[in-house]
Amino acid sequence: MxxxxxxxxxxxxxxxxxxxxxxxxxxxxxxxxxxxxxxxxxxxxxxxxxxxxxxxxxxxxxxxxxxxxxxxxxxxxxxxxxxxxxYCQGGDIAALMKKSNGDFCLNILVANIRKYLHSKFVLHRDLKCFNIFLTKDHDVCLGDFGLAKTQKAGDLTSSFQIYNFCCTGCCIYEMAAHRPAFKAFDMDGLISKISCPSIGALPPCYSPSLF
The missing domain is CATH 3.30.200.20 (Phosphorylase Kinase; domain 1)
Structure with missing residues (x-):
């Protein structure tokens, strides 16, 4: 058979x-x-x-x-x-950040991914550096669509757009600062920090007006 x-x-x-x-x-x-x-x-x-x-x-x-x-x-x-x-031979961005102290020039690529998914009415719902992979040539690839869902064109809401923008921003911040934008010991603490955001400063190589 x-x-x-x-x-x-x-x-x-x-x-x-x-x-x-x-x-x-x-x-x-x-x-x-x-x-x-x-x-x-x-x-x-x-x-x-x-x-x-x-x-x-x-x-x-x-x-x-x-x-x-x-x-x-x-x-x-x-x-x-x-x-x-x-197969993305280069591993994921989160692992790469642990090995490297260098700067990342992937921000515009991550933003392009967000724009494409939005055009297809797709909400990824798990957009994070662990799910952004690199090929052997260091091209960026987003993966793991296990939590993703499709929105109907008529169902698009401001929260859909806010979620996509927020997750993209968190990934870009983490790539720049080499640390998560929000960190807590439990889910309640994480929600509290996101609701009343106070994001740490970026490394001095970035302009203070960037965020």
Whole structure:
């Protein structure tokens, strides 16, 4: 019996958790590496299963230079949603910031991603430096659309726009300052800080009027 996994060779696990697993695979014919995300459906709530299918459908229809490449997706025997995307060899921005003290010139690219998603009525809902990846050539790619949702054109609200702008701003601040814009010990504390924002100063290499 032919399997959708037949063209791929499993290389190594990348991450895992309650959602399922992310696995590095190699396409045998193309000789190219991809990431296989397996989202567990068994023993999950209807809401979780619906979310997994939404992620599969959404990422299949968005194509942009700065969004992780979509290869293919399928449902494996009703137990897993399988999504194959491009492999970003450079890791994520958050990890890179820990290794480097240098400045980042990615702000305009992150803003371009936000603008594209907004044009497609997509709310990412998990836009952070951990989900912004780099290719081996250090091109930026946004990934992980597990929490994303699509808004209808008539449903766009000011809160939709504010959320997109706010998350983009937090990422840009973190890339500039090498620290999160808001940090707290728990969710209540985080909400409190966001509601009454007091953001720390940027490093002296930036103009005080930037923020």
């Amino acid at each position: 032919v399997s959708r996994m037949d063209p791929y060779e499993i290389m190594e696990p990348i991450s895992g958790g309650a959602f399922g697993a992310a696995i590095l695979v190699n396409h045998k014919l193309e000789k190219k590496r991809y990431v296989l995300k397996k989202i567990r459906l068994a023993r999950k709530t209807e809401r979780c299963r619906k979310s997994a299918h939404q992620e599969m459908d959404l990422i299949a229809r968005i194509k942009h230079l700065y969004i992780v490449e979509f290869k293919e997706a399928w449902v494996d025997k009703g137990f897993y949603v399988c999504i194959v995307t491009g």
